[in-house]
Amino acid sequence: SPRVFSGIQPTGNLHLGNYLGAIRKFVELQASHDCIFCVVDLHALTAQLVQDDLVSQTRQIAAAFIASGIDPEKHIVFNQSRVPGHAELAWIFNCVARIGWMNRMTQFKDKAGRDRENASLGLLAYPSLMAADILLYRGTHVPVGDDQKQHLELARDIAAKFNNDFSGRIEALELGVPMRMGEEDVNGYFPLTEPLIEGPATRVMSLKDGSKKMSKSDPSDLSRINLTDDADTIARKIRKAKTDPLPLPGDVEGLAGRPEADNLVGIYAALKGVTKAEAIRDQGGRQFSEFKPALAELAVEVLGPVTAEMRRIMGDPAEIDRVLARGGERANEIAGTTMRDVKRIVGLLDD
Ligand code: AQP
Numbered sequence: 001s002p003r004v005f006s007g008i009q010p011t012g013n014l015h016l017g018n019y020l021g022a023i024r025k026f027v028e029l030q031a032s033h034d035c036i037f038c039v040v041d042l043h044a045l046t047a048q049l050v051q052d053d054l055v056s057q058t059r060q061i062a063a064a065f066i067a068s069g070i071d072p073e074k075h076i077v078f079n080q081s082r083v084p085g086h087a088e089l090a091w092i093f094n095c096v097a098r099i100g101w102m103n104r105m106t107q108f109k110d111k112a113g114r115d116r117e118n119a120s121l122g123l124l125a126y127p128s129l130m131a132a133d134i135l136l137y138r139g140t141h142v143p144v145g146d147d148q149k150q151h152l153e154l155a156r157d158i159a160a161k162f163n164n165d166f167s168g169r170i171e172a173l174e175l176g177v178p179m180r181m182g183e184e185d186v187n188g189y190f191p192l193t194e195p196l197i198e199g200p201a202t203r204v205m206s207l208k209d210g211s212k213k214m215s216k217s218d219p220s221d222l223s224r225i226n227l228t229d230d231a232d233t234i235a236r237k238i239r240k241a242k243t244d245p246l247p248l249p250g251d252v253e254g255l256a257g258r259p260e261a262d263n264l265v266g267i268y269a270a271l272k273g274v275t276k277a278e279a280i281r282d283q284g285g286r287q288f289s290e291f292k293p294a295l296a297e298l299a300v301e302v303l304g305p306v307t308a309e310m311r312r313i314m315g316d317p318a319e320i321d322r323v324l325a326r327g328g329e330r331a332n333e334i335a336g337t338t339m340r341d342v343k344r345i346v347g348l349l350d351d
Helices: 018-031 039-049 055-068 085-096 098-102 104-113 121-137 146-165 167-172 231-239 259-274 276-283 288-314 317-346
Strands: 003-009 033-041 076-079 142-143 177-181 184-188 194-195
Touching: 003 018, 003 121, 003 167, 018 055, 018 142, 018 194, 018 259, 018 288, 033 055, 033 231, 039 121, 055 076, 055 146, 055 231, 055 288, 055 317, 076 317, 085 121, 085 146, 085 317, 098 121, 104 121, 104 146, 121 146, 142 146, 146 177, 146 184, 167 184, 167 317, 231 288, 259 276, 259 288, 288 317
Parallel strands: 003 033, 003 142, 033 076, 142 194
Antiparallel strands: 177 184
């Protein structure tokens, strides 16, 4: 049966890209799917090992989930490091995946920079842990921003190779489920996960540079809208956002070759819950001096209540910890079953 899994790293302030590209989608999917949402704290160690505020950042992401409307009673919300299966399955996947696959990942190349030999092994193996996160729950659908597409393809490659390498044992242990792999109908253990990357804001760009994605690690705070920004800050950042001198086009095709205008219209559309074409029908032809205040007002209207609710939830860290602990127990039950199966399939001695 379909199951949604997705995660967010506790590596700094959440921004509008994380919200529109991921969290908002999580909220929508709750109505139709069983969902597991994870604060992936083990992933955060790949970028920087020693972090004093990992605990508070972890609570902040959990608070953002709940404040945005995720229901931790109906669905599962927890932090990754509580469930040992993530690291265990990642190890198995490290032995399934090939070094060449990891070396090709654009995120690794970007984050490792020029001194690749000196990047952590964890940073290289990041996609293997991500595949484990999803497949530990045999997740079938993963809502993410566009930047994660390549990692999800790799998760499919890992699942396919595992299913293929162990097809005989999966068959003999009767642990397979019928699935389509390429041209063939096979009995596999892990599903081939589908990315859910849809809508007008799958890649929110920097407010200062329409060719760079909005990101937590951009040194300029003016490049992003943080979920913790107040109304005045949001309005100021939008007012200062880079644009070209032309008014908004009359149709959506007119956004081609205008990355900054395209980005702001995409943000407007996503906040309003409409398509870019509908947003242009509404705002087309206006000057940025008119459009920007309308966008700022909309952003404050949508984000304001989330920010306020996040603050309220952050006021009771013990309650957040209880939610994460309960979620962890529920996640661990599913994960435990998968790990027992996987150990049998791989041929490890277990009870
Ligand atoms: N700019 C973005 N537009 C749309 N979606 C985005 N996501 C991230 N940036 C954008 C999505 O947010 C989810 C959480 O991602 P993550 O925890 O892996 O964080 P990240 O991608 O490391 O976030 P940043 O801000 O981009 O951090 P740095 O600066 O470290 O690279 C994912 O679903 C992601 O697609």
